Amino acid sequence: MSARGIWRCWAALMLLLALTTALAFVPLGSAQLGASLAIACVKALLVLFFFMELKGSNPLIRAFACAGFFWLLIMIALTSADYTHRTDQRVPVDEPG
Amino acid sequence: MTDEVLTFQYADAAQQRDAVTLGMWAFLATEVLFFGTLIAAYFNYRIWFGPEFIAAARMTKVLFGTINTGVLLTSSACMAMAVSGYEAGSRRAPVLWLIATALLGLAFIGIKGVEYWLEYQEHLVPALSFDLPRYGGVAEIFFLFYFCATGLHALHLLIGISLVIWLAIWIGTGRIDRESSTTRLIGLYWHFVDVVWIFLFPLIYLAGRSG
Amino acid sequence: MSAPAAESYLSARIGIRSWLLTTDHKRIALLYFASITFFFAVGGVAATLIRLNLIVPEGLLGSPDLYNRLFTMHGVIMVWFFLIPSIPTTMGNFIIPLMIGARDLAFPRLNLLSWYLYIAGGVITVTALLLGGVDTGWTFYEPYSTFYATGYIILTIFGIFVAGFSSILTGLNFIVTIHKLRAPGMTWYRLPVFVWSTYATSLILVLATPVLAMTLLMLLAERVLHVGIFSPQLGGDPLLFQHMFWFYSHPAVYIMILPSMGVISEIVPVFARKPLFGYEFVVWCSIAIAAIGFLVWGHHMFVAGQSLYASLAFSFLSYLVAVPSAIKVFNWTATLHEGWIRFDAPMLYAFGFIGLFTIGGLTGLFLAALPIDVHVTDTYFVVAHFHYIMVGGAVMGYFAGLHYWWPKITGRYYPEYWARFAAILAFFGFNVTFFPQFILGYLGMPRRYQAYPPEFQIWHVLSSAGASILAVGYALPLFYFTWSILKGDRAPANPWEATGLEWTIRSPPPPENFDRTPTVVRPPYQYDRGKPCLQVGND
Numbered sequence: 001m002s003a004r005g006i007w008r009c010w011a012a013l014m015l016l017l018a019l020t021t022a023l024a025f026v027p028l029g030s031a032q033l034g035a036s037l038a039i040a041c042v043k044a045l046l047v048l049f050f051f052m053e054l055k056g057s058n059p060l061i062r063a064f065a066c067a068g069f070f071w072l073l074i075m076i077a078l079t080s081a082d083y084t085h086r087t088d089q090r091v092p093v094d095e096p097g
Numbered sequence: 098m099t100d101e102v103l104t105f106q107y108a109d110a111a112q113q114r115d116a117v118t119l120g121m122w123a124f125l126a127t128e129v130l131f132f133g134t135l136i137a138a139y140f141n142y143r144i145w146f147g148p149e150f151i152a153a154a155r156m157t158k159v160l161f162g163t164i165n166t167g168v169l170l171t172s173s174a175c176m177a178m179a180v181s182g183y184e185a186g187s188r189r190a191p192v193l194w195l196i197a198t199a200l201l202g203l204a205f206i207g208i209k210g211v212e213y214w215l216e217y218q219e220h221l222v223p224a225l226s227f228d229l230p231r232y233g234g235v236a237e238i239f240f241l242f243y244f245c246a247t248g249l250h251a252l253h254l255l256i257g258i259s260l261v262i263w264l265a266i267w268i269g270t271g272r273i274d275r276e277s278s279t280t281r282l283i284g285l286y287w288h289f290v291d292v293v294w295i296f297l298f299p300l301i302y303l304a305g306r307s308g
Numbered sequence: 309m310s311a312p313a314a315e316s317y318l319s320a321r322i323g324i325r326s327w328l329l330t331t332d333h334k335r336i337a338l339l340y341f342a343s344i345t346f347f348f349a350v351g352g353v354a355a356t357l358i359r360l361n362l363i364v365p366e367g368l369l370g371s372p373d374l375y376n377r378l379f380t381m382h383g384v385i386m387v388w389f390f391l392i393p394s395i396p397t398t399m400g401n402f403i404i405p406l407m408i409g410a411r412d413l414a415f416p417r418l419n420l421l422s423w424y425l426y427i428a429g430g431v432i433t434v435t436a437l438l439l440g441g442v443d444t445g446w447t448f449y450e451p452y453s454t455f456y457a458t459g460y461i462i463l464t465i466f467g468i469f470v471a472g473f474s475s476i477l478t479g480l481n482f483i484v485t486i487h488k489l490r491a492p493g494m495t496w497y498r499l500p501v502f503v504w505s506t507y508a509t510s511l512i513l514v515l516a517t518p519v520l521a522m523t524l525l526m527l528l529a530e531r532v533l534h535v536g537i538f539s540p541q542l543g544g545d546p547l548l549f550q551h552m553f554w555f556y557s558h559p560a561v562y563i564m565i566l567p568s569m570g571v572i573s574e575i576v577p578v579f580a581r582k583p584l585f586g587y588e589f590v591v592w593c594s595i596a597i598a599a600i601g602f603l604v605w606g607h608h609m610f611v612a613g614q615s616l617y618a619s620l621a622f623s624f625l626s627y628l629v630a631v632p633s634a635i636k637v638f639n640w641t642a643t644l645h646e647g648w649i650r651f652d653a654p655m656l657y658a659f660g661f662i663g664l665f666t667i668g669g670l671t672g673l674f675l676a677a678l679p680i681d682v683h684v685t686d687t688y689f690v691v692a693h694f695h696y697i698m699v700g701g702a703v704m705g706y707f708a709g710l711h712y713w714w715p716k717i718t719g720r721y722y723p724e725y726w727a728r729f730a731a732i733l734a735f736f737g738f739n740v741t742f743f744p745q746f747i748l749g750y751l752g753m754p755r756r757y758q759a760y761p762p763e764f765q766i767w768h769v770l771s772s773a774g775a776s777i778l779a780v781g782y783a784l785p786l787f788y789f790t791w792s793i794l795k796g797d798r799a800p801a802n803p804w805e806a807t808g809l810e811w812t813i814r815s816p817p818p819p820e821n822f823d824r825t826p827t828v829v830r831p832p833y834q835y836d837r838g839k840p841c842l843q844v845g846n847d
Contacts, residue, residue: 001181010174014167021163024303032307036299043170043295051177051288060487064122068129071515074602075130076137078618079551082606083144085615106412106489108825116414116488123480127518134522134552138537141548224533234536234543241535245526 001050009050016043114278121282125289128253132293135246139300142242146235153232153239154304156221161212162302165205166294172201173291176261180284188268191280195265198287202258209251216240246297253290261287316719316816331416334817337402338717339423344398345786347389347430354382356779359741359772365765367758375758376443377459383446384437388468389430391702392560395567396513397422397478399709400506402717404482406810406817407500409491409826409844414484422477429471436463445756447553448524450538450546454531462531465524472521475563479513482506491809493828497591498843500808500832501584504591505570508598512559512566516602520556523549550612554605562601564698565665566594568705569636572658575712576640577833578806579655580647584833586639593632600629610681619678626676633669637662648838652804653727657708660735664700668693671746686756689749692742700738707734707785714789715799719816722792726784734781740774807832807840 020039028035049055054065107113143150179194213222220228223241260283267273268280317334327335357378361369369375401419405412413419436442442459444452453461486507490499526537527549536542538549577584584590606614606622640662649655671693674680684690711727714720744767749755753764760768802811809826810817829845 001177003178003181006174006177006181009177010170013170013174017163017166017170020299020303021159024159024299024306027307033304036303037296040296040299044292047173047288047292047295051173051291052285061118061122064119064126067511067515068126068133071126071602072129072133072137075133075519075555076140078603078606078621079137079141079548079555080144081621082547082551082614082618083141085617086145087615104416105820106410106414106416112488116484119487120415120480120484123483123514127476127480127514130515131518131522134519134555135526138526138548138552141551142545145545223535227535238536238543241529241533241537245529 001053005050009046013043013046016046110276114276117278117282121285125285128289128293132246132249132296135242135249136296136300139242139246142238143304146238149233149235150239151305153236154301155306156219156232156236157243157302158212158215159302159306161208162298165208166298168201168205168208169291169294172198172205173288175201176284176287180281183268183280186275188271192265192269195261195268199258199261199265202254202261205254206251206258209247243301246301250290250293250297253293257283257287257290314814315818316814317819318719318816320819329420331412331420332819333401333405333413333416333419334717336419336423337398337400340393340397340401340426343423343427343430344390344394347385347434348782350434351382351385351390352779352782354378354385356775358382359775361758362760362768363772365760365762369758372758373443376445376756377437377441379756380442380445381437384433384442384464384468386698387446387560388471389426389433391564391698392475393426393478394564394702394706395571395709396482396506396509396563397426399502399571399713400478400482400509400567403713403810404485404503404506405489406716406813406821407503407808408486408489408494409809409822409828410485410489411821413481414489415481418477419481422474422481425474425477426471429467429469429474431467432470433464433467436460436467439463447557448527448549449553450527450544450549451540453527454539455541457531462528465528469521469524469528472517472524475513475517479510479517482510483514486510491826491828493845494809494843495828497588498828498831499591501573501587501590501594502567502570505566505573505594508594509563509566512563512598512601516556516559516563519552520560523552523556526552547609547613550609551605551614554608555602558605558608559598559601561694561697562597564702565705566597568661568702568708569594571705571709571712572640572661573636574806574808575654575658575708576643577835578712578804579650579652579658580644581650581835581838582643582647582833583831583835584639585642585645586635587831587833589635590639593635596632597629600625600632604629604676607676607681610678611685623676623678627673630669630673630676633665637666637669651728652711653722653724653731654708654712654804656728656731656735657704657711660731660738661701661704661708664696664704664735664738668696668700671696684749686754687749688745688753688755691755692745692749695742695745700742703782704734704738707731710785712804713810714792715803716810716815716817718793718796719799719814720792720796721799721803722785722796723788726788730781730784730788733784734778737774737777737779737781741771741778742774744768744770744774802840805840807834807843809844812842812844 016039020036023035048065054062103110103113107116175194175198179191179198182190182194216222217226220226221240223237223244227237229237264280264283273279317332327339330336357369361367361375367375439460442461442464444461448465486503530537530539536544538544538546540546573584573590604622604626606618607626610619675690675693714722748764748767753760799815801813801815812826813822826844828843830841830843832843834841
């Protein structure tokens with residue numbers, strides 16, 4: 001990839017970094033996590049596609065690049081399906097016994 | 098991974114190049130799940146512990162974290178420059194870019210070290226200096242996650258820095274074959290360590306800042 | 309195809325260094341054979357002592373603590389140091405490059421490193437277990453493994469952690485090899501099913517093992533630093549450990565069974581002299597099992613306190629994974645239909661596999677059903693179920709493959725009648741050992757107890773008697789295989805008249821496998837009125 005392309009990508013990453021840091025101090029409530037993760041995903045995709053050259057790679061390499069993230073998503077989705085629906089109460093941790 | 102020309106099990110250089118590239122990506126897929134397990138634990142505890150967990154995240158040093166993210170992203174750009182210079186056939190440029198990459202990596206470690214030191218003095222390090230009555234048990238779990246995640250990331254980065262320095266020396270002294278995939282593979286590893294940090298950054302430093 | 313000198317990979321170089329520093333996939337496979345046999349024996353001794361203890365209601369060995377350490381040792385050794393590496397690292401290592409027409413795996417040095425990591429992990433774990441052992445069970449559940457821990461947990465876990473990297477590297481090596489080193493003409497649909505199922509296994513190894521590594525690392529951190537992550541006493545959630553542990557350990561069951569299914573898919577067509585029925589279904593079912601196998605782990609936690617909604621989802625998904633497994637059983641059975649069936653030893657083991665796996669799979673459905681699972685959780689019903697899968701399935705498949713490829717690996721025949729006798733003995737002994745445990749479990753005998761009420765004794769005695777038959781069945785091959793290496797008749801290149809590429813080269817194979825790269829012209833398992841149509845073309 002060309003030097004120009006690399007530094008353009010870098011500039012985009014820096015802008016996104018500034019954006020996500022600034023957004024963190026804006027009261028967005030429950031949208032906060034979603035917004036910061038969405039920006040993180042865009043940054044990661046920039047690195048994966050341009051720096052790691054997934055853009056010019058064959059489908060097999062792309063499939064393996066996706067596989068890890070996809071399986072991680074499965075783990076997060078199914079474990080959090082449990083945690084968001086737990087009915088039992090958590091024992092307060094600060095008082096021993 | 099391999100620094101020599103065609104080994105006997107391959108029919109031609111293209112096949113070898115494809116194979117080592119696929120091997121590297123398969124390895125990175127395992128790394129995604131390795132770090133991902135920690136991140137999944139983080140998400141579930143964030144749901145389970147709720148506000149207490151997020152409040153603990155506010156005690157991290159957002160300025161250090163942001164600067165470090167910038168440093169690491171810049172190092173990745175340098176690494177990309179080194180790889181593209183190497184593939185274009187030049188010898189001097191990639192060495193210089195690799196040195197820049199390694200220096201930025203060391204800068205990241207240095208900043209991280211200062212951060213750890215400050216946290217030690219603020220009694221935020223579990224098992225070493227944690228002030229349990231003041232911060233509470235949930236904060237301790239958050240900081241254990243924080244030290245595990247950033248510590249393992251730093252370990253990966255240290256391995257990356259060693260590889261980059263070794264590579265700079267080998268390219269500089271002309272001991273590496275023109276057809277070799279080594280530069281590209283080390284580049285992939287370096288960028289991956291960067292991707293891990295891209296996700297750790299908002300989870301650790303940006304949680305609960307506006308609350 | 310035939311080279312002038314009968315040089316083989318065994319005789320090409322001699323001396324201990326030529327073995328310990330070899331990068332030849334065939335020699336590494338033999339290193340694995342030797343070490344895996346050792347660990348199988350260690351795990352077997354622990355199993356024998358367990359069954360010995362349970363002959364009398366009050367426990368023959370007396371101490372409950374010793375009993376806890378015994379079943380932990382049995383589980384840890386059998387799961388991580390026998391079952392998971394068993395078929396992929398031995399027959400996979402040896403046969404996969406031969407089947408696809410390659411000269412070696414993609415990364416031969418990495419392959420050797422895998423073996424050293426496996427040995428290092430094994431030595432560390434066995435040391436820990438011999439120094440005094442661990443009493444948590446192989447699952448290391450919280451808070452047994454942290455708050456109430458008494459044994460050498462740190463060392464044991466570290467050993468498993470190291471062996472995990474061996475698994476990852478092995479899986480990675482197979483994935484790249486199967487993608488990139490296939491001979492010309494060896495398209496995906498011409499691959500033998502064993503290659504497909506090893507590929508599916510490798511995907512699980514690569515995607516699940518790092519989760520175990522990180523989980524164990526968190527456990528180590530908690531144990532060493534005494535800071536809560538999972539332990540409820542320290543504020544953590546023990547269920548999180550179970551989630552993470554089973555995210556690896558349930559797919560790990562498929563790591564054990566998929567390679568066996570691959571072996572059976574090789575053997576059934578050869579000894580029925582017919583193409584495998586529904587080849588595409590069988591291969592895609594392997595991939596489906598690998599994928600769906602990741603979505604079912606919650607059925608280990610139905611009564612552990614996870615949310616009911618999660619349990620319902622996991623129950624449904626667990627039913628789903630039974631579908632591809634059942635399709636495979638039907639395909640093997642349909643392959644037998646109107647075949648010229650030969651009852652050689654590998655085929656007898658394969659029959660054993662199909663029957664026992666079917667029982668194990670069907671009782672798995674009982675356990676996927678929420679209400680029945682509540683009744684039988686942590687009873688001998690579960691013990692019987694997973695032994696039918698892992699011993700009746702995976703180990704039968706291991707022995708089936710070992711007998712099937714033995715002439716290729718060593719260039720010698722084994723005594724056929726002894727082998728058939730051992731196969732039948734193992735099948736018989738297995739059922740006597742484990743079928744009574746279904747009944748025991750259904751009557752309410754909990755697992756992992758060293759003493760029990762006297763009314764259960766009859767079933768326990770039956771089970772222990774069966775175990776001694778099973779032990780003979782497993783020990784017999786050790787003797788006749790040794791005899792075979794020393795005195796067995798020489799085997800030709802293709803003793804079973806099979807169709808795969810591995811049968812076109814000499815037995816034992818030459819060091820570089822193929823004199824020149826073969827060209828593949830047809831799918832596997834093609835027979836013309838009982839005569840094999842080799843996959844390799846004569847160009």
